[in-house]
Amino acid sequence: MPKFAANLSMMYPELPFLDRFDAAAKDGFRAVEYLFPYAFAPAEIVARLQANGLQQVLFNSPPGGTDAASIARAWDQAGDKGTACQPGREAEFRAGVALALDYAQALGCPRIHAMAGLIPPGLTREAVQATYVDNLRWAAVEAAKQGVDVLIEPINTRDIPRFFLNRQDHAHEILAEVGAPNLKVQMDLYHCQIVEGDVAMKLRQYLPTGRVGHLQIAGVPERHEPDIGELNYGYLFGVIDEVAQQCGWDGWIGGEYRPRLGAQPGGTRSGLGWFAPWR
Numbered sequence: 001m002p003k004f005a006a007n008l009s010m011m012y013p014e015l016p017f018l019d020r021f022d023a024a025a026k027d028g029f030r031a032v033e034y035l036f037p038y039a040f041a042p043a044e045i046v047a048r049l050q051a052n053g054l055q056q057v058l059f060n061s062p063p064g065g066t067d068a069a070s071i072a073r074a075w076d077q078a079g080d081k082g083t084a085c086q087p088g089r090e091a092e093f094r095a096g097v098a099l100a101l102d103y104a105q106a107l108g109c110p111r112i113h114a115m116a117g118l119i120p121p122g123l124t125r126e127a128v129q130a131t132y133v134d135n136l137r138w139a140a141v142e143a144a145k146q147g148v149d150v151l152i153e154p155i156n157t158r159d160i161p162r163f164f165l166n167r168q169d170h171a172h173e174i175l176a177e178v179g180a181p182n183l184k185v186q187m188d189l190y191h192c193q194i195v196e197g198d199v200a201m202k203l204r205q206y207l208p209t210g211r212v213g214h215l216q217i218a219g220v221p222e223r224h225e226p227d228i229g230e231l232n233y234g235y236l237f238g239v240i241d242e243v244a245q246q247c248g249w250d251g252w253i254g255g256e257y258r259p260r261l262g263a264q265p266g267g268t269r270s271g272l273g274w275f276a277p278w279r
């Protein structure tokens, strides 16, 4: 049976961040994921997780910067979407991963997502792949010391132009090149549909490899609830369940979507019809 995590960066926009843990638990979620915990002391988040019996199943290493203020600026102002592929920012990437691993230890989180970043102007994907691979190899070694997986996620270039990693097959080629068993793919079906399509067959192809560390879902193309848009998630959850039972995949599925009703009071909860059969 699929296990769903609430993405607290996109769901519950009607609530302050720290109140979203309680709301997700009240709505039946047993796990949460989000982008960045760095604006809060780990103890503040641990208190919310423990008060609600929630598992922390994913968050991102910093997209740039290495302290709360510079991380927020990197995402909001600089438009950084990771630094892993960017030559000359290796020290920043590594400091960010070290911070993320400290938080992962404190939060009991078994995986972090290291965003690839944008291909720098004037360079090509091929020209920066070696930097990406070297950074991931370093991150995987550090993460393995505390039993944490590092995830890489193909992201579509309509949402993030010039993002380095866009395709599932390229992500799995990177895993092979890095050669670290704790480096895995964050397979976001929203991005997979936009970039490649054929989502059910890609689930059947990649879940049995044991190298998909996490799934995420959202409606396509609006990125609202999974039951709004061109993907039949009822069918896809059945495929995930069938393949997971065959291959033993036991991962989480993050609801990484913007509720259609936005920040209206109760807007997120009123859109949880897709989740009702799985609570």
Ligand SMILES: O=C(O)C(=O)[C@H](O)CO
Pocket (backbone or CB within 6 Å): 035, 060, 113, 115, 153, 155, 188, 191, 216, 256
């Ligand atoms: O963009 C996505 O789909 C992600 O999952 C990143 O981690 C955050 O943007």
Ligand SMILES: [Mg+2]
Pocket (backbone or CB within 6 Å): 153, 188, 216, 256
């Ligand atoms: Mg995603």
